[in-house]
Amino acid sequence: MHIYVPNIYQKSIFKIDYKKLKKKGIKYLIFDLDNTIALVDEKKTPKKTKALFDKLKTDFIVLIISNNTKKRVKEYSDQLEVPFISMAMKPLTKGLIQIKKKYQCQKEEMCMIGDQIMTDVLSGNLYKIDTVLVDPLGKKDLKITALNRWIENKVLKQLKKKKLFEKGKYYD
Numbered sequence: 001m002h003i004y005v006p007n008i009y010q011k012s013i014f015k016i017d018y019k020k021l022k023k024k025g026i027k028y029l030i031f032d033l034d035n036t037i038a039l040v041d042e043k044k045t046p047k048k049t050k051a052l053f054d055k056l057k058t059d060f061i062v063l064i065i066s067n068n069t070k071k072r073v074k075e076y077s078d079q080l081e082v083p084f085i086s087m088a089m090k091p092l093t094k095g096l097i098q099i100k101k102k103y104q105c106q107k108e109e110m111c112m113i114g115d116q117i118m119t120d121v122l123s124g125n126l127y128k129i130d131t132v133l134v135d136p137l138g139k140k141d142l143k144i145t146a147l148n149r150w151i152e153n154k155v156l157k158q159l160k161k162k163k164l165f166e167k168g169k170y171y172d
């Protein structure tokens, strides 16, 4: 698997086949926050999102790893009642290492889900766990993401050229 290519690509977190992930042996769903679960300026969790997480929590251990500040990540994670790691510095894998250590789990049981290739997918692939890419929820990105998106666009062009990955062509 190419380092920038996710194992699964879906339009949103609502479209992911979680049953399939469970069947495969995934026990830990590790979500990015901004533009994966929440719009960047969204403070209150929509009911639909809360309902999805409540359901997921019956089958998985659900966590959030974000590069954003503790204030932002705590505020949102608390509403979903899931543990979180903030200031994770993805694509560094320190957050994933922390989770593996804390829960004493296997890499085969972990899955990273996010909207950015340069942070979420890359960190998961570097750590050699399953990765799911989703399209960003909103058009607006965090300022800090602008550079990553610029690089991501270059990477996407290369991946498309090599027929390795194409935006909008979803797969499980």
Ligand SMILES: [Mg+2]
Binding pocket: 032, 033, 034, 035, 036, 114, 115, 116
């Ligand atoms: Mg994100």
